[in-house]
Amino acid sequence: MSSARSGGRVLPARSGDPKRVGPYRIIGRLGSGGMGTVHAGLDAAGLRVAVKVVHPAQAEDPEFRARFRREVQLSARVQGPCLIPLLAADAEADLPWLATAYAPGLTLDRHLATYGPLAGITLYAFAAGTAAALAAVHAAGVVHRDVKPQNVILTPAGPRVLDFGIAHATDGTSVTRTGIMTGTPGWISPEGYRVGTTGPEGDMFAWGALVAYAATGRVPFGVGAPDVVAYRVMSLEPELRGLPGELHEIVKTALAKEPGSRTTARDAAEECAVLLSAQATQVIPAGGEPTLVGDLVAAEWDVPAANDPTWRHPARSSRRLAGIAVVASVVIGGLAGGVLALQPGRTEATSPTSRPHVGASSTTIADTSPPVSAVAGPQTPEGLSSPPADADEATITTWRAARRAKGEAEIETEAALGHDVSLGVGEEYNYSGQYKVSYAQSRREIYIAISGPHIESRVIQGAASNACLTLRMMADIYEELPYDEYALVDNTTGTAPTIVWEDDFRANTGCATQAIERNTTDQGQDPNWHPTEAGLAAAQIPSVDKAEIRVATEAVNNLFMEWNGNSRLLHDARYISDENTSIGFAPHEGVMYVWATKPEWNPSTRAEWGQTAAEVACESVLTESRARPEWAYARYAVAVLDGAGGTELLRWGAVANCAS
Known part of the structure; x- marks a missing residue:
């Protein structure tokens, strides 16, 4: 499916x-x-x-x-x-x-039916990208087992391999029915036909057929009745006319009859990347990482954009900045059994020390410092100021020198920043502005220039917060993303652009846009930040991040001791255990979530438990933040679930709540 x-x-x-x-x-x-x-x-x-x-x-x-x-x-x-x-x-x-x-684009078979076979640098990019995808699959100990044109989408940023509906682990664990052959005729390896099961070598056989099909529009073993195709696969040589010479040899090796004679996905990705870099006059170092291959593929990829009409946007509350629930989101679900990996690494983040360029308005900023007066003039948005720039700060000169996106990570980041109204400059604020993203890699800065009508401060704050959330998400996905800061440029006058916001999205773990968010002093509900359903859903996805497992295990044990005491009355309605209590993390929000599924609790019990859980959660996050500067979480949230889809968020806050 x-x-x-x-x-x-x-x-x-x-x-x-x-x-x-x-x-x-x-x-x-x-x-x-x-x-x-x-x-x-x-x-x-x-x-x-x-x-x-x-x-x-x-x-x-x-x-x-x-x-x-x-x-x-x-x-x-x-x-x-x-x-x-x-x-x-x-x-x-x-x-x-x-x-x-969501991946916009046509599947390979539909693209070829519309535009014809791939050629030139795009063909090399296709071969390198799909091989790199399978290399990542195999490195995770997984076999795809259904590589075929219908399971590859040609997006504007490069090919995308999808559909793990019949994948299985290379450790032998599987729930596929015994004796049932998996795969699609024409894309099944010889051993798949012989014994009904395949390993990574079977994926590479299908990859070879896939690249040949992309280059020629022909299935290398032809079409026809399944038994006829099976005979050709097991007994005849593939039809590879039309493949470029060096790529021909790589594909031929992938289509070897014996599994042990085939190239690996990593080797194929590396060899195809070398061919691609030669076409592109760029150099991929020997043994280059798959992420480098992905960057090169994205930079050289060139296919017509598919019809991708705008989707309708949902209403969104500016106080519930959800961010984006991504594959990097993790959980320790139940804390009783095995935990799954979503992302092996983590983006480093430090304490919130960002420096947004924003004036202290009495209606939106709660700070003890003297207010900064707004600078008059058409180049300064309402309520905002332009502080004197130091050598490290973004300027209009550094913005003008920035370049457009290059490579997969930057292209995907630009797309994510502009996705629908995620920058906060769209229909939610009744603002019809446009944006342009550019990059200054030597300064580790990303610029987002907004043009259109005059910008109010609330629009800029919404844009800044959502940009921060999106960039933290992309830094989780692309660990090699070489940027720390972003700047918003007000280019609405067309003649006098102004830097109106600059922030360190890695350090600002909560993506705060107001001083009160950075110095919360009241235990309980932070009035300027709210946990989200998307964050809680993200926190419910499993993980094997060692630090998160350790923190969650210690926190949940402390919570059991604080709440249950020495009680072992399992049938007591108040009793909590790892069967109904969980802790998880949403990295894109920088939030640790604690939740219990206890529909039988009355409001008084919920409130009491919320207070206890909040104290434990805050102390756990604070302790880890002090011990490890790279710890990415500075907030917590506590919820009770009713087991039928209902959620009540009880308490939430930042580590400043318990810092004293």
Whole structure:
């Protein structure tokens, strides 16, 4: 069941389609298949997502549920270039579902039917990108097992490999039925036909066929009845006429009859990247990391953009800055059993020491420092000032010298920043501005220039906060992203541009835009920040981050001691355990979430537990922040779930709450 069967067009929802799935608002359909329906969804920040929902008949099948649960677990392991990340999932829902990032574009087969075979530098980029994707899959200990044209989307930023519906782990654990051959005729390896199972070598056989098909428009073993195709695969040589010479040799090796004679995904990615860099007159070092390959692919990729009409935007509260629930979001779910990996690394972040260029308005800023007067004149937005620039600060000169995006990480970051209204300069504020993103790598700065009507300070604050959240998200996805700061440029006059905001998105872990957010003193509800459903949903995705596991384990044990005391009355309504209490993390928000599923609790018990959990959570986050400067979490939130989809957020705050 693929997340992109409609070529990007949002089809109307049908009678009986859900209004919401998890944290996502459903606005239409992208397609459907034998296992379920793929819905077009939007998260609280307006990010477009593809949401797979299983058909009721399959949902009632325990074996199918086990396979779906395994699909989620395997998808959570895999990250890398030219892949579509898993955002969230619920394998235990009445109708199991999972959500992935939306990838605009045509599948390879539909692209070839419309535009013809790939050629030149785009073909080399396709081969390098898809091989790098499979290298990341295999490095995570996973086998895809259904590599075919329908499972590759050609997006504006490069090819994307998707659909792990029948993937399995290389450790042998699987819930695929014994004796059932998996894969699609024409894209199955010889050993797949012989014994019904394959390893990474089987993926590489399919990759070789995929590249040959992309280059020629022909399936290398032809078409026809399944048994005829199977005979050709096992007995005949592939038809590779039309492949460029050096690429021909790589593909031929991938299509070897014996698994041990085939190239690996990593070697293929490296060899194809060398060919691509020769075409592009760029150099990839020997043994280059897959992320470098992804950058080169994105820089040299050139395919026509598919029809991708604008999706409708949901209403959004400026006080509930949801950020984007991404594959980097993690959880220690239940803390009782195994934990899954979503991201092996972490973006470093320090204490909030950012320096936004904003005047202290009495209506929006709660600070003890003297107010800064706004500078009069057309170049200064309402309520904002332009402090004298020092040598390290962004200036109009450094902005003018910045360049456009290059490489996958920068291109994807630019797209994320401008996604729908995520910069806060769109319809939510009744503001019709436009933006342009540029990069100053030597200064580690990203510039976002806004043009259009005069900008009010509330628009700039909304844009600044959402830009910070988005950049923190992208830094989690692309650990090599070489930037720390971003600056907003007011270019609404067209003649007198002004730097109106500058911030360190890595240091500002909570993406605060007001002084009160950076120095919260009251225990309980922070009036200028609110936890989000998207953040809680992100925190419910499993992880193997060692630091998070350790902090969560210590925190939950402390919480059990504080709340339960020495009681072991398991049937006491007040009693909590790892069966109903969890702690998880949402890196894009910098928040640690604590929640208990206790529908039987009355308001008084909820309030009491919320206070206890908040004290434990705050102390845990603070202790880790003091011990490890790179710790990325500076906020916490406490919630009670009713087990039927309802959530009550009880308390939330920042580490400053308990710093004294």
